[in-house]
Amino acid sequence: MRKNNSFAVLGDICYAVAADDLKTVPHAYAVCENGLCAGVFKALPDRFSDIEVIDMSGRLITPGFADLHLHAPQYSYRGTGMDLELLEWLDSITFPEEARYADPEYAQKAYGLFVDDLRRSPTTRASVFATVHTDATLVLMNMLKSSGMGAYVGKVNMDRNSPDVYRETTEESVKETCRWLKACETAGFLADDSIVRPIITPRFVPSCTDELMRELGKIVEKDKLPVQSHLSENISEVEWVKQLEPEAKGYADAYDRYGLFGTESQTVMAHCIYLRDDEIDLMSQRGVFAAHSPQSNMNLRSGIAPMRKLLEKGVKCGLASDLAGGSSINMFKAVTDAIQVSKLYWRLTDETKAPLSFTESFYLATKGGGSFFGNVGSFEEGYEFDLLAIDDGMAKTSLEFEIEQRLERTMYLGHAGFIKAKFVAGRRIL
Amino acid sequence: MRKNNSFAVLGDICYAVAADDLKTVPHAYAVCENGLCAGVFKALPDRFSDIEVIDMSGRLITPGFADLHLHAPQYSYRGTGMDLELLEWLDSITFPEEARYADPEYAQKAYGLFVDDLRRSPTTRASVFATVHTDATLVLMNMLKSSGMGAYVGKVNMDRNSPDVYRETTEESVKETCRWLKACETAGFLADDSIVRPIITPRFVPSCTDELMRELGKIVEKDKLPVQSHLSENISEVEWVKQLEPEAKGYADAYDRYGLFGTESQTVMAHCIYLRDDEIDLMSQRGVFAAHSPQSNMNLRSGIAPMRKLLEKGVKCGLASDLAGGSSINMFKAVTDAIQVSKLYWRLTDETKAPLSFTESFYLATKGGGSFFGNVGSFEEGYEFDLLAIDDGMAKTSLEFEIEQRLERTMYLGHAGFIKAKFVAGRRIL
Numbered sequence: 001m002r003k004n005n006s007f008a009v010l011g012d013i014c015y016a017v018a019a020d021d022l023k024t025v026p027h028a029y030a031v032c033e034n035g036l037c038a039g040v041f042k043a044l045p046d047r048f049s050d051i052e053v054i055d056m057s058g059r060l061i062t063p064g065f066a067d068l069h070l071h072a073p074q075y076s077y078r079g080t081g082m083d084l085e086l087l088e089w090l091d092s093i094t095f096p097e098e099a100r101y102a103d104p105e106y107a108q109k110a111y112g113l114f115v116d117d118l119r120r121s122p123t124t125r126a127s128v129f130a131t132v133h134t135d136a137t138l139v140l141m142n143m144l145k146s147s148g149m150g151a152y153v154g155k156v157n158m159d160r161n162s163p164d165v166y167r168e169t170t171e172e173s174v175k176e177t178c179r180w181l182k183a184c185e186t187a188g189f190l191a192d193d194s195i196v197r198p199i200i201t202p203r204f205v206p207s208c209t210d211e212l213m214r215e216l217g218k219i220v221e222k223d224k225l226p227v228q229s230h231l232s233e234n235i236s237e238v239e240w241v242k243q244l245e246p247e248a249k250g251y252a253d254a255y256d257r258y259g260l261f262g263t264e265s266q267t268v269m270a271h272c273i274y275l276r277d278d279e280i281d282l283m284s285q286r287g288v289f290a291a292h293s294p295q296s297n298m299n300l301r302s303g304i305a306p307m308r309k310l311l312e313k314g315v316k317c318g319l320a321s322d323l324a325g326g327s328s329i330n331m332f333k334a335v336t337d338a339i340q341v342s343k344l345y346w347r348l349t350d351e352t353k354a355p356l357s358f359t360e361s362f363y364l365a366t367k368g369g370g371s372f373f374g375n376v377g378s379f380e381e382g383y384e385f386d387l388l389a390i391d392d393g394m395a396k397t398s399l400e401f402e403i404e405q406r407l408e409r410t411m412y413l414g415h416a417g418f419i420k421a422k423f424v425a426g427r428r429i430l
Numbered sequence: 431m432r433k434n435n436s437f438a439v440l441g442d443i444c445y446a447v448a449a450d451d452l453k454t455v456p457h458a459y460a461v462c463e464n465g466l467c468a469g470v471f472k473a474l475p476d477r478f479s480d481i482e483v484i485d486m487s488g489r490l491i492t493p494g495f496a497d498l499h500l501h502a503p504q505y506s507y508r509g510t511g512m513d514l515e516l517l518e519w520l521d522s523i524t525f526p527e528e529a530r531y532a533d534p535e536y537a538q539k540a541y542g543l544f545v546d547d548l549r550r551s552p553t554t555r556a557s558v559f560a561t562v563h564t565d566a567t568l569v570l571m572n573m574l575k576s577s578g579m580g581a582y583v584g585k586v587n588m589d590r591n592s593p594d595v596y597r598e599t600t601e602e603s604v605k606e607t608c609r610w611l612k613a614c615e616t617a618g619f620l621a622d623d624s625i626v627r628p629i630i631t632p633r634f635v636p637s638c639t640d641e642l643m644r645e646l647g648k649i650v651e652k653d654k655l656p657v658q659s660h661l662s663e664n665i666s667e668v669e670w671v672k673q674l675e676p677e678a679k680g681y682a683d684a685y686d687r688y689g690l691f692g693t694e695s696q697t698v699m700a701h702c703i704y705l706r707d708d709e710i711d712l713m714s715q716r717g718v719f720a721a722h723s724p725q726s727n728m729n730l731r732s733g734i735a736p737m738r739k740l741l742e743k744g745v746k747c748g749l750a751s752d753l754a755g756g757s758s759i760n761m762f763k764a765v766t767d768a769i770q771v772s773k774l775y776w777r778l779t780d781e782t783k784a785p786l787s788f789t790e791s792f793y794l795a796t797k798g799g800g801s802f803f804g805n806v807g808s809f810e811e812g813y814e815f816d817l818l819a820i821d822d823g824m825a826k827t828s829l830e831f832e833i834e835q836r837l838e839r840t841m842y843l844g845h846a847g848f849i850k851a852k853f854v855a856g857r858r859i860l
Contacts, residue, residue, distance in 0.1 A: 076828045079842030080835045082769065083787050097829075110828035117826065298770035301785065303777050327766075327842035336757075339512065340728035344771070347733050348778045355731065357513050396547065398506045398540035399527075405510045412509030412757035415845065 005426065006033045006048060011056035011389055013040050014407050015063050015379045016363035019311070023379075024403035029053070030061055032385040035426030039381045056389040059420060060406055063377045064124025064386030065331035066369030067321050068291035069228065069270040071129040072140055072153075073098045073107075074324030075114040082327070086234040086300045089325075091163070098131045098156075099166040107136035115143040120416045122331045124386040124424045125150040125373045127228050127268055127291070127320075129201055132156050132168055134180040141189060145196045148429035150373060150386070154201025154228055155180045159212045174215045181223065195373075195425050197226075200265075204230035205241045205254045217258035220265050227260050231269035234302045238274050252279040262286030268372055270322060272315075273297060273305045284314040289372050292317055292364070294337040296325030304345045307338070308353035311360075318369020319361070335361045335411040358408050389421035390414065435856065436463045436478060441486035441819055443470050444837050445493050445809045446793035449741070453809075454833035459483065460491055462815040465856030469811045486819040489850060490836050493807050494554025494816030495761035496799030497751050498721035499658070499700040501559040502570055502583075503528045503537075504754030505544040512757070516664045516730045519755075521593070528561045528586075529596040537566035545573040550846045552761045554816040554854045555580040555803045557658050557698055557721070557750075559631055562586050562598055564610040571619060575626045578859035580803060580816070584631025584658055585610045589642045604645045611653065625803075625855050627656075630695075634660040635671045635684045647688035650695050657690050661699035664732045668704050682709040692716030698802055700752060702745075703727060703735045714744040719802050721748055722794070724767040726755030734775045737768070738783035741790075748799020749791070765791045765841040788838050819851035820844065 008029040016022050023040075031038040031048055038048070074094060081093045101107045118126065128144075128151050130137035137155040144151045155177060159170045168176065177200070184190055184198045200220050202208040208216075220227055232238055232251050241251045248254040252275065255261040261269075261282070268289040275283070283290065292305050310317055319334040320326075326334075335358075342355040356364075370377020376384050392406045395413040410418065422430035438459040446452050453470075461468040461478055468478070504524060511523045531537045548556065558574075558581050560567035567585040574581045585607060589600045598606065607630070614620055614628045630650050632638040638646075650657055662668055662681050671681045678684040682705065685691040691699075691712070698719040705713070713720065722735050740747055749764040750756075756764075765788075772785040786794075800807020806814050822836045825843040840848065852860035 078827075079825070079839030080831065082766075082838065082842065106828070113826045113828060295770075298773055301773040301777055304774065327839075336512075340725075341774070343728055343731040344734065344774055344778070347731055348774070395509070396543045397508075398536070398543060401510065408512065409509030409757075412512065417847070 006031065006038070007052040007054060008032070008044060008048065009054045009056055009061060009387055009389065011059040011061035012403050012406070013061040013379065014403050016359060016367055017378055017380060019360045019363045019368070022359045022362065022404060026403060027057065030379050030387060032423070032426045035385055037379050037381060037383045037385050040379050054421070056421060060390040060392045060403070060410060062388050062390065062407065063366045063370065063379060064388060064422070064424060065122040065365050066318055066373060066377055067123045067126040067329065067331055068268050068289060068318040068369045068372060069127055069293055069320035070323040070329065072111060072114050073101050073131050076110050078324040079327040082299050086302060087236055089300060095163050095166045101131040101133050101136040104135050104139055107133070107139045111140045111143055115140070115147050115149070117416070118329060119147045119149060119429055120419065121329050122388060122416070122419060123329065124422065125370060125376055127151070127199060127372065128153045129156055129228070130154060132158060132166065132173070134176045134183070137180060138183055138187070141184070141196050142187070148424050148427050150195035150424050152197050152199035152226055152228070152373070154199045156201050156203050157212060157216060158203045158207035160209050161206045170209055170212045173212055177216070177219060181219070199226045199228050202229050202260065205251065206237065206244060213255070213258040213260060217260050221259055224265065226266035228268045229255060229260070229270070231272050232274040233271035233297070234300065235274060250276060250279055252282050256282065256286070262288040266372065270320060271297065271302065271305060272310065273303045280310060280313050280315060287316060289316045289318060291320040291369070292338060293320040293322035293326055294341040295327065295334065296322035298341065299327065300325050304341045304349065306345065306353065307342055307356060316368070316371065317364055318372060319365040330415050331365055332411045332414045335365045338364065362407065362411065385423055385426040387423040388419055390418050391420050392418065394418050435465070436461065436468070437482040437484060438462070438474060438478065439484045439486055439491060439817055439819065441489040441491035442833050442836070443491040443809065444833050446789060446797055447808055447810060449790045449793045449798070452789045452792065452834060456833060457487065460809050460817060462853070462856045465815055467809050467811060467813045467815050470809050484851070486851060490820040490822045490833070490840060492818050492820065492837065493796045493800065493809060494818060494852070494854060495552040495795050496748055496803060496807055497553045497556040497759065497761055498698050498719060498748040498799045498802060499557055499723055499750035500753040500759065502541060502544050503531050503561050506540050508754040509757040512729050516732060517666055519730060525593050525596045531561040531563050531566040534565050534569055537563070537569045541570045541573055545577050545579070547846070548759060549577045549579060549859055550849065551759050552818060552846070552849060553759065554852065555800060555806055557581070557629065557802065558583045559586055559658070560584060562588060562596065562603070564606045564613070567610060568613055568617070571614070571626050572617070578854050578857050580625035580854050582627050582629035582656055582658070582803070584629040586631050586633050587642060587646060588633040588637035590639050591636050600639055600642045603642055607646070607649060611649070629656045629658050632659050632690065635681065636667065636674055643685070643688040643690060647690050651689055654695065656696040658698045659685060659690070659700070661702050662704040663701035664730065665704060680706060680709055682712050686712065686716070692718040696802065700750060701727065701732065701735060702740065703733045710740060710743050710745060717746060719746045719748060721750040722768060723750040723752035723756055724771040725757065725764065726752035728771065729757065730755050734771045734779065736775065736783065737772055737786060746798070746801065747794055748802060749795040760845050761795055762841045762844045765795045768794065792837065792841065815853055815856040817853040818849055820848050821850050822848065824848050
């Protein structure tokens with residue numbers, strides 16, 4: 001980003017600064033200065049009076065969306081095999097397909113489609129699982145960098161309970177992780193201003209031996225790297241973890257005892273459906289993010305995460321597609337899926353837990369999840385300039401709406417085709 | 431439809447003949463003869479050897495979809511106000527907007543947008559609520575006829591518990607219903623071959639006095655008209671019906687005692703969430719259709735209909751958007767919504783009730799709901815020729831799939847833009 005590289009986007013601006021605070025400013029300027037937001041103004045201040053104005057009058061202007069959990073290699077088969085539950089789905093569909101990424105040529109082709117669609121989607125930042133393959137993971141990272149997307153990307157670690165064609169030995173897993181991180185350093189992915197970065201990615205407890213977890217914990221501590229994994233997604237899975245790790249105090253502790261559960265290192269855990277209260281408290285204390293993946297949790301029959309409870313207990317939360325447990329990378333849909341399942345949770349499970357409001361869910365998908373990546377997901381001063389210009393008029397209507405209603409109907413009706421411009425950290429990528 | 435008007439559509443054909451029986455025929459011909467399907471053939475039989483072939487090679491060919499319940503005047507505000515529950519949503523948003531259709535000019539404009547989008551959607555047949563206004567309802571019916579869509583359309587009846595600006599007296603309601611039916615006759619909507627037809631539409635029990643219900647029952651009996659209404663959508667609503675109709679044996683009986691619940695007349699009831707077992711049995715005995723509206727039931731916090739139970743008890747079932755309780759008229763989405771909520775029902779409410787399989791839900795959205803309109807929703811011989819040609823390649827992937835998987839991913843990922851051709855009763859409308 002050049003110094004003094006300033007411009008403004010003019011349109012109908014809305015953004016959430018808190019879960020209960022949606023700001024809407026009709027026909028206003030969102031100003032970008034050196035990749036950061038300099039604020040939202042009804043009229044341009046003098047110091048910006050001669051900057052370029054990108055005129056998106058009449059468009060809805062929102063921050064970019066953060067997808068806190070998705071599996072890039074699963075993009076190829078999204079929307080298939082949905083009659084299966086988690087563990088059988090992993091064995092019969094997921095692992096065989098992920099194994100194909102041993103071939104960098106296949107990775108190039110398949111990741112190319114994924115990255116191109118992600119670039120066109122509402123997402124500006126994503127926390128991404130790749131596969132166990134170091135080279136294919138670097139292919140993906142380079143593609144994301146070229147596309148201009150912001151992402152944390154993980155080479156996956158798995159050394160047990162996986163098919164022969166798709167498993168590493170403990171030694172290989174550690175060695176390849178080190179080789180990958182070295183390559184990341186060479187390629188600039190560890191530089192302060194890189195918005196594509198490595199993240200340590202033990203697949204989930206059933207896939208990783210204690211020894212591997214211990215080694216990954218050491219790497220995380222040494223290199224101050226972020227961590228992503230899965231936590232308490234499915235009842236059978238939780239039972240399995242109990243059997244596999246009888247000495248751990250629970251699923252959360254199976255990560256925590258190896259330093260893979262927050263505090264020093266930014267950590268995000270997908271799902272968080274069947275947590276005990278003390279595990280929720282631990283997430284809160286450790287600053288571990290919960291990546292709520294409602295669409296996936298329906299598709300794989302997992303259940304509904306207790307979002308109100310997590311929020312009340314102070315857990316940091318964001319939304320996720322969990323592609324390809326979730327079929328769609330459209331984060332607009334994640335906003336409405338989260339609201340819808342929270343309403344069913346309220347009706348079917350616990351009527352003391354109020355459903356997510358529209359503003360809350362929009363907040364989770366922008367500033368809530370965005371904060372995993374730094375100051376991301378809002379137009380407050382100093383936030384990274386991630387911005388979408390949306391043609392909500394594509395959903396035709398005979399009525400005139402206020403900005404808040406236009407935003408709501410965009411979440412219920414919109415898709416990638418609605419997005420007419422997209423900026424990530426001040427760079428226009430669409 | 432001209433006599434001997436025959437043609438074929440060539441493509442990758444799939445259709446459900448039963449809830450557990452999906453037929454897939456790659457690169458085959460679906461033949462139309464005088465508006466009806468003459469069958470699906472790998473090679474054209476001699477008698478069809480010289481008919482026109484519409485080449486959709488590589489496209490997915492499916493029957494049209496049936497939307498068993500939607501409110502046309504609510505299209506304007508779809509996707510807004512979703513933080514509200516049913517009864518407050520009716521009062522604050524629905525009734526004020528529906529009242530505007532007293533103005534036929536507004537109706538022309540608003541229904542124009544609705545009908546145009548419905549024509550582009552997967553739906554070929556719909557059971558539609560209009561408003562209380564006779565003239566606006568005729569506007570809608572004429573537009574649907576011009577578009578080529580198949581539909582049952584109802585002038586709504588409501589003479590109590592409605593705001594002053596949007597209520598009829600009992601006498602007006604009956605008189606206007608008769609005027610509307612007379613106009614329908616004049617316009618040809620009662621002719622045997624009309625695919626746009628009137629349907630008697632008491633809004634729901636809370637909106638209709640016993641006297642009005644009685645009069646509507648007489649009209650239904652005399653003119654052998656179909657009936658549509660709402661049934662057991664929401665816990666507060668069910669309680670309210672109990673208070674309003676203490677002499678009825680229940681919500682279903684509040685219709686049945688006036689001859690508005692099947693047997694002689696084709697009847698469809700939306701929602702059917704909180705039914706007693708004897709009410710489900712009554713639906714089954716009377717041949718009353720359940721219009722399952724999963725998206726709406728989430729949005730309005732209603733709950734999840736016990737679809738497995740309804741199917742096991744032999745109730746005829748189909749799927750519905752319930753626009754604008756549901757935000758989208760995309761029936762592909764209704765297929766996946768129905769699967770997703772059935773998985774949550776299984777997980778959260780009753781693990782003895784297996785979730786809907788993909789084939790079951792696709793069947794419900796095509797032949798299941800289609801049978802409300804006659805022989806509709808399949809490519810069996812003699813079925814009305816309702817057909818979609820779908821470019822499922824718009825959801826890009828690095829993999830090759832079988833037809834069944836292509837169909838599944840179309841339901842999870844597809845929208846109106848995927849539809850490249852559409853036929854209703856043998857007429858191409860897109």
